[in-house]
Amino acid sequence: MLVKAGLECLGEGGITAFTIDNICKKAEASRGLIAHHFGSKDGLLAAVYEAAYEPMLQEVNSDPPLKFPSMLKRIFGVESYSVENLRIWLALWGEFAVNPKLRAAHQRNYGSYKAAVEAAIEEHCFAHGLKVDAAAMAASVIALADGFWLEQCIDPEGFDSARALAAAQSLLEPLLGKLEDADES
Amino acid sequence: MLVKAGLECLGEGGITAFTIDNICKKAEASRGLIAHHFGSKDGLLAAVYEAAYEPMLQEVNSDPPLKFPSMLKRIFGVESYSVENLRIWLALWGEFAVNPKLRAAHQRNYGSYKAAVEAAIEEHCFAHGLKVDAAAMAASVIALADGFWLEQCIDPEGFDSARALAAAQSLLEPLLGKLEDADES
DNA sequence: GCTCTTACTATACGAATGTTCAGCAAGGAG
DNA sequence: CTCCTTGCTGAACATTCGTATAGTAAGAGC
Numbered sequence: 518m519l520v521k522a523g524l525e526c527l528g529e530g531g532i533t534a535f536t537i538d539n540i541c542k543k544a545e546a547s548r549g550l551i552a553h554h555f556g557s558k559d560g561l562l563a564a565v566y567e568a569a570y571e572p573m574l575q576e577v578n579s580d581p582p583l584k585f586p587s588m589l590k591r592i593f594g595v596e597s598y599s600v601e602n603l604r605i606w607l608a609l610w611g612e613f614a615v616n617p618k619l620r621a622a623h624q625r626n627y628g629s630y631k632a633a634v635e636a637a638i639e640e641h642c643f644a645h646g647l648k649v650d651a652a653a654m655a656a657s658v659i660a661l662a663d664g665f666w667l668e669q670c671i672d673p674e675g676f677d678s679a680r681a682l683a684a685a686q687s688l689l690e691p692l693l694g695k696l697e698d699a700d701e702s
Numbered sequence: 703m704l705v706k707a708g709l710e711c712l713g714e715g716g717i718t719a720f721t722i723d724n725i726c727k728k729a730e731a732s733r734g735l736i737a738h739h740f741g742s743k744d745g746l747l748a749a750v751y752e753a754a755y756e757p758m759l760q761e762v763n764s765d766p767p768l769k770f771p772s773m774l775k776r777i778f779g780v781e782s783y784s785v786e787n788l789r790i791w792l793a794l795w796g797e798f799a800v801n802p803k804l805r806a807a808h809q810r811n812y813g814s815y816k817a818a819v820e821a822a823i824e825e826h827c828f829a830h831g832l833k834v835d836a837a838a839m840a841a842s843v844i845a846l847a848d849g850f851w852l853e854q855c856i857d858p859e860g861f862d863s864a865r866a867l868a869a870a871q872s873l874l875e876p877l878l879g880k881l882e883d884a885d886e887s
Numbered sequence: 888g889c890t891c892t893t894a895c896t897a898t899a900c901g902a903a904t905g906t907t908c909a910g911c912a913a914g915g916a917g
Numbered sequence: 918c919t920c921c922t923t924g925c926t927g928a929a930c931a932t933t934c935g936t937a938t939a940g941t942a943a944g945a946g947c
Contacts, residue, residue: 531800532717537935547896552936554894604799611796614789614855615716627856656853656861657869663852664845670799671812676841684842691876722905732926737906739924 519544519551523565528601532608535562562612566619569605570626572596577633585641586696588634589689592662593682603670631655638693645694654692661685704729704736708750713786717793720747747797751804754790755811757781762818770826771881773819774874777847778867788855816840823878830879839877846870 522544526534537558541548555561576591577583583591596602613620635655642649665681686696707729711719722743726733740746761776762768768776781787798805820840827834850866871881 531796533800536933538933548935549897549937550895558935600799607792607796607799610852610855611716611792614792615718620856624856653865653869653872656850657846657873660846660849660853660866660869661842662849664847664849665841667795667848667852668841668845670795671805671809680838681845684838684845687838688842688873688877692873721903723903733905733928734907734926735924738926743905 519546519554519561520564520568523561524568524605525601527565527605527608529604531604532611535608559616559618562616563619563622566609566612566622569609570623574626574630574633577630577637582640583637585637585693588637589658589685589696590682592634592658593665593678593685595678597662597666598669598678598681600673603666606666607670631659634658641693647693649692654689658685658689661688704731704739704746705749705753708746709753709790710786712750712790712793714789716789717796720793744801744803747801748804748807751794751797751807754794755808759811759815759818762815762822767825768822770822770878773822774843774870774881775867777819777843778850778863778870780863782847782851783854783863783866785858788851791851792855816844819843826878832878834877839874843870843874846873 519540522540523535525543526536526539530539535558537548537551540561541550544550551558551561555564576594577588609619609623613623635651638649638654638658639651641647642651662681662685665676665684669676669678669681690696704725707725708720710728711721711724715724720743722733722736725746726735729735736743736746740749761779762773794804794808798808820836823834823839823843824836826832827836847866847870850861850869854861854863854866875881
């Protein structure tokens, strides 16, 4: 599958390794196939991006809806902190800043991601009788996740998802109450 | 100056625009000059990175040392939130994940940046009789700054440095006390 | 049987990439 | 004056890039 091969290329060598040659060699397909299926390299990149975002959305969307403490644990889950994921997303972020089409797609996805986090925070506050600005709090939570994620890119040994989660919890608990109760991991 | 031209190229088109042709055209120099001065394109990129980091270090290092509340304001300063700065740094982050030499340089710089933040937090806590893990708190502060910075990349209108600062303050104040007192902006 | 569509291959092409290198102009030392 | 260094140029180089295109193989519809 071309999308899978594209993801792997991004994960191995960043945006520089995302070339027709590389991808088709990895997918064991001919060089023309990308143009045939996706129109152009950019078309494939868009598909690759969607494939990369899907697991993030699944992370926060489940039925029944996650309680906020469990959602927090998922957001800071180990998967996101792998080296491949790091390279994939840093490459994509670099594209967002430059490629308006891709940025638009990301805005859409980010919007629904943030909405899910916001809803969980609202539910949490209602259940515990708290009064906070859920939208701002959701932005803060996502900022913390992304920020710690960037930090572990610099220092993969000194930093891991468990430490990031703990730090985030200790920042959030004064405002949201205890967050370590597990409903369903 | 080649370094300045390189920065501008990164700021305009990300890592894709960081090519010998582009840079030399912008610097009004011949294509051979980069190899002559920096050995290779990678050599120039390293120099460009250092030039990009310098203002960040100056941000937190001053004489006399900044108090933490003022430092926080500087960290969330407007300059970092410009579109050019965004593109420059996202391009560099993408390289960190892939280029070990550059990552090593960034680790070094990040270390001294974090140390400055940590020192300010320690001083703050000592002065106010607080007891916190300054190292972890410094990591959290930096994570918040970077995370909000990423978010405003997605949504430049709905997000700015003032809002990010306010959100960070409201997260930190329960643990560090009031942070809005200004000693010297 | 024939034709049309679909999925895919393989080659060719021009434009760009980064690096190498011979050479040039200027200026100081002897 | 000659010699040597230094800072820089610009053409040439082999690769590699993304795309376009002609061609092949398989299958469905009739």
